[in-house]
Amino acid sequence: MAEHSDANAPWVNLAGMATVALTAALFAFFLQYLPVVAAGSPVQWSWNWIPSLQINLSFWLDGLSLMFALLITGIGAFVMLYAARYLAGHPQYNRFALYLFSFMLSMLGLVLADNLIAIFVFWELTTFTSYLLIGFSHTDPKSRRNALQALLLTAAGGLALLAGFILIGVTQGTFEMSELNAAGSMAEQPYYLGILILVLLGAFTKSAQVPFHFWLPNAMAAPTPVSAYLHSATMVKGGVYLLARMHPSLSGTDVWVWVLTIFGAVTAVFASFMALRQIDLKQTLAYTTLMALGTLVMFLAGSTGYAITAAMTFLIVHSLYKACLFLTIGVIDHATGTRDADVLGGLARAMPITAMMALLAGLAMAGIPPFLGFIAKEVAYAGGLSMALTVFVVLMSLAAFALMFAVAAIVAYRPFFGPQGALPRKPHEGPWPMLIGPATLAVLGLLAGLMPGVTAYYLVEPAVAAVMSAPDTGGRLKLWAGFNLPLVLSLATFALGFVLYWFHQDLRALLARIEARGPNLDAGWDRMLERFMDFAKLQTRVIQTGVMHQYLFATFTVLALAIVVPMVLRPVGGMTLTFAGLSFLEWGIGFLICAGTVLVLLTSSRIVALTGLGVVGIGVALIFIVYSAPDVAITQLLVELLVVVLLAVALLKMPHLDPDNRQVHRPMDAILALVVGGLTAAVLLLVVETPFDRRLTDFFEGASWMEAFGRNIVNVILVDFRTLDTFGEIAVVIIAALGAFALLKGGLKRGAEGEAEKEDSK
Template sequence: MLIILSIGIVVAILAPFLVGSLRYSKNEIINFNLNPGIVLSLIPVGMFIFFFSQIPLISSGTIPFESYPWIESLSINLSFRLDGIGLLFSLMITGIGAGIVLYAGNYLNTHEDLGKFYCYLFLFMTAMIGVSVSDNFFAFFLFWELTSISSYLLIGFNHKEDKSRYSALQALLVTGGGGLALFAGFLLLYTTTGISSFSELSIYNGTLSNAVELSAMILFIIGISTKSAQMPFHFWLPAAMAAPTPVSAYLHSATMVKAGVFLAARLNPYFASVEYWSETLMIIGGTTMLIAALMGVTQTDLKRLLAYSTLSVLGMLITLIGMNSYESLTAFGIVVAAHTLYKATLFLVAGSVDHSVHTRDVTQLGALSRIMPFTTTAGALAALSMLGVIPFAGFLAKEFVYESATQFGYNTVLLVFLFFVTNSLLGAIALRTGIGVFWGKKNNISTEHAHESHWQIVVPPLVFGFLGIVLGIFTSGTTAFFNSVSNSLSRSTLLRELHLWHGFTLILLLSIITIVASYFIYTTISKKGTTPLELKFRLLPTALFGSFIEILFKVAGAVTKFFQNGKLRWYISITFLFAIILIGSSLPFSTNALTFTFPIHVTIYEWMLTAAIIVALVIVIQSNSRLTAIAAMGIVGYAIALFFVLYSAPDLALTQFTIETLTVVLFMFAIYKLPKNVTVPDRNTKLRDASIALSIGSIVTLSILFATGSPSVSELEVFYNTRSLVEAYGRNVVNVIIVDFRALDTLGEIIVLAVAALGIVALLQFSKGEQK
């Protein structure tokens, strides 16, 4: 599996070059225009074939496992495990991915950033496969975050539009914030139990304290709800429809948003026994599926209709995991598969219509079946599956959902009712998006230029649509596979025969009534028209998010303005003040003794140097001219260098002399840019600056006194003195420390220096440009 992931990353890196070379090297001899989408779609197809060939193995109960050490001391390994649910997701990601790559090759054919698009798309695909197969918590988290980042890039793909950028940022902040919660949850589990993988967790038998269990559960549920856009974090998903349609089809219906659901499924074997886990999931999922379906059915934009129905199905999946019953876990796998097939199709169909007619407003669209026969077929297939017509996969999914509701121990009536309403609304959405657009009455829209789309746009949805029937008809053949999926969700082994036809039961009756209700809702809406319901419901979370971002920016702006007001004096004061507070507060706790030896013996040279320093300092403070002050500061520096000479530190003295000289020269050069005379500060400013200066001086002096009192100082001295010549072949200990013993520090320092120099030069250039 590491190979698959590596291939994905490599393709992501190479994709832009491929697109570039196919686009700009017009081969005159062959005169054959190869679309990059065709070439690149071979990669996911290959991956799909690999995963498909694993089906018999996984169905038989074997779970391939591979592990590569990474940071073993922290239990961070790249360990991969392909179990039923992982395989189901991998199949979806690569299968739908292949279609999307092909589709986008034509859909974005003329877009200048097609290369970047494929780069992001393959990054995302790799990340998503990583999420599906990772066993180690931290590897999982890595891929999880990578999906957020690549999704950010894809939503904001049309980065010249404000709306795209805002939606992308919103999605990143919500899912990224959830990612942090997830990470905290993993860390909590790891530090309290030492567990670092899902497989260990699913068979963990030890007990956790209630507090740990509850906090981990809350953190995980935040991660799940943000990623899978459950209420109240749902608002980013409809906004994410600003992305190009292939992205919406891939990320925001078929794969990424299911990552949260996937996480819930991964955690379920252990957390099902944790108090409130199942209940919380059911409440969150149930609320989301109902409200999202209600909000969705009233939409008029094709993509938004589909986005809300996706939200609703995600809620349904969360509810099914929460129910945690024999039937509901079986239903889970089938709903995931059926939904992916029909929803990806509907999105692609919506894109095809948009591409051809240039509108996505369902109240405008109609009677396209003659103009776009293939798109129509695909749309109809998907809609029938979503509606739950026999023999489509959607029918099977709905049967299982109803079955799990009717077999559920308590609140049966409520659950059945909830599922019934949701399914009816979803059916109505199916009719509006997949049927109404093509057979509904033609409205005031010009279809003069409308045309059937390119084969690259038509084939993927057609294939996915047909697969919906295939999956439905060959249900019994998939029994073993779907059992392996549901077995990954639970500790107990579930075996269940799948059949399309269950006989004339109550459930079948429910299914039929649902379809009738859907049709009724659809005709009512078509006749009377609607205003999108979302405004009332959407208002709160979106507005809250908006004001949160606003406040964040304001606070950040205020903090920056306070600390970085552009005055060097202020910067120095702030730096010194923090140093005083930090070092000063730690000094009283120092374990070293203050070393004072009285009487201090002071030679005549030292008195002279001290006197010179004091005189120079008085000049610096009193002077009204910068030039005088700088020269006087130079005297202070030279005197200190002489101190180094007196204390036999020739290396330091040498460096200090050169530095002082250069500093004065630098100041001289810089002085041209400054006003000639210093503005005389008032009394209060003087007092403030004096007290800061005196404090930092005393703090530095004190800390030196404390430091020299440490016994380790003399140990270090002995260490370096004895090793320097023997091990590093140098008699100059200072230099040996710099270039050998602590060379890594020096390397870091010189890198910082280089960056600082770049910054200084850039600033100087900048200010020059501004003056012009």
């Protein structure tokens, strides 16, 4: 695979080690809150961000967010260490480390943020950073296309989410998630259904529920550590996190139960079959991730203790074994050069450690006792039995778990102990930085299962309490819960799973045939994008003719309409023309300006036009002088001087205004010009008819000396009251200057001149 690097390249570098160390430190930081949060007291940090819009940068650490934070930082640190070795010597490794670290921080922000708007911002940040990560092999068009697909789909969902959040904020009066959850269910609110649909759209696209699932397997174009991190433990769980986070506010209604159960169950079962159908092991894992996401969504449909416990336990189990298995596949790929399920086999001898940890993770995935996976499955069946739509949930779970058993065998057993095919490379054991992460995760899956009480007390129960917004009774996680219905279901799962594994190659062929007949959403997506582009092109052709005259004519026409239409619809008061008391001087100034304007309009000579412009400028300056604006008048005169100098320098190097000394008359343009000019004058006349609001002026006149110690009020406004404004304006001056400078001294000159010469030679 092209994404790999030179095995002998040095892999310890600053970017890699710094990100690993920082992430590990964050993990340690969150670890210290375990006892506090387990004891039932959430931690809160808050800063005002945009107080006027009630948007705060507030963070809320309860059982749910702590569990996620630990998974994100813990798995993150291992993945980063793994990636340092996996991509050793890759020329863009530093960039990769930066992307991965930014993603980790965004994800962390998402699960910790309490303010809905902050949640949205972090949500979109994870989308953007994952886009960069999925498209990391950017020279590959397929990789770029898949990254874009993930970006568009999840960002579109994000926009729906934003709409939902704003609706919540407007109807509930707060954006703080903790306050919303404390206020209880929103089911009785008038906009509940709208809010629910919008939020679900966001969550389902992010967590790749059918029919938005197709981006996730495509996202496997990313380097394996990214898939292990984003598509097992973190990003795709963002949607699940959101559903869990908003569970107290949104759950409990029929719509919630039905929609989540059906979408989740369909996703889970569909994805398990698809997983069985894949030959590329990475694709297999991608589909099992979909299956896990579907299962989680399905259990979040419920509101019973068992259902939520099932979701939270399964979430932990899945994160651990899935990250481990993804990383293991990476090791295998790294060592053998292939991920083909039919070829890989008998690797246990060459790669004993990899085989060991894959087996551990596989057993957890298959749900064999005493792994946490077994407990999760037991609780899941108990949860299913406690939920609405009981039979449906239980049967779908049974199907999904049995298929998972078979897939676990394909992924974790067969490559190591099955028959070996023709491998591209001679297999060898992976290097330690690529083993330590998956090994730890695999062992954790076992330990957590051996000590269900500890797992429950520190991780699962606080999370369940957070989701249910009530203290959790606990005591549901047991290795041996007695001989009950869930145990029977478990045994049935094993039996069914074994049969499925036995026939999996035949099943795969059958599934491939079915898949070929079904609708292809992925291709449909491409077609949709094409239609979209066609529409954009059509629109561009119609609107952007490339003729400046048409653009400006349209602009001024719209301007005229924008003034006329409201005037007609809402008749305005009359306007009075008062010329009384105007002195000779004022009439003179008016005449001067009009004369200058006419001069510019009529002449074909550049010098005459320049003179006309100068006359207008001086006339305007005279108005400023007469009407008490000395500062403005001085500025106007100085700038007028500069304009004339600049134009004189530049214009004379340019051609004549009218090559044949005859100006073309344009009656249509003249009519539009007269209309726009007349309307502008009319609007101003109407404005001066309205009573003048002196509040601001009075404030500035009163405060200029008393508070700002300046006697020139204009200057005080500029440099004291409205400093930020002035700062922006001088920045604009610099930008304009640099722009003009760059154009005149430009570096693009050569290429463009070549183009111009081509034009000339035509």
